[in-house]
Amino acid sequence: MSGHARPAIAARLNASSDGELVYELNYSQRRRRGAFPVYVKLPVDVIGPTAQTIRRKKAMAQSFRALAAAGVEGVVMEVWWGLVEREFPRIYNWQGYLEIVEMAKRFGLKVRAVMAFHQCGSGPDDLFWLKQHLVYREQVLRIFVWEVVSGIP
Structure with a gap:
């Protein structure tokens, strides 16, 4: 992954007044007319314990490619708050999760984030x-x- 794509997403995240990441693709052209969108849940451990990077990047890229080819609308990822705010209170590290968003975008997939505040x-x-x-x-x-x-x- 190039180092240029992440800052663009991060800038959009930081520029938003309410902290919302503005990322939405139009409905997939692969989706059949009248069909329901399908989202596939990512593994719980898709992000490493430091939230810095995606685990098994090559396998994840192949999986995203296969999902896109199958006509899947997008993926669902759990965002573990304990990883995002791991180091210090109010210091947020979204890097690994932003990598997932960028990778999904490359394959034309949407991302739905589910915030996980539990242990x-x-x-x-x-x-x-x-x-x-x-x-x-x-x-x-x-x-x-x-x-x-x-x-x-």
């Missing part, structure tokens, strides 16, 4: 959830209750 791995429906966390919490709770009931300080 990743915190529930059984979450891709990164580990049952061991729940077992560990239950053990800690049992120890705490035992200490309270038995009067152990």
Whole structure:
């Protein structure tokens, strides 16, 4: 990816008074008349842990190419706030997510962003959830209750 495309998107993001990224393509010409638009959800871990870059860029580019060829309208990505505001409060790093928008744009795909403010791995429906966390919490709770009931300080 060239270093020239990202600043143009970032400038549009910063120039907006309400922080909204203005990016909208016309409806796909591939879409059949009267058909419903289809959006495909991106993997949860599409962005690396520092939010600096897309993981597996070549594979993602091939996937976007295949989605565009199949007539898909766009993709849905989860924007993890914990990654965006990772370093300091009110310091936002959108770099990896802007790369996804730019890549989608190159293939004629739209992007829908879903803001994720919850903790990743915190529930059984979450891709990164580990049952061991729940077992560990239950053990800690049992120890705490035992200490309270038995009067152990």
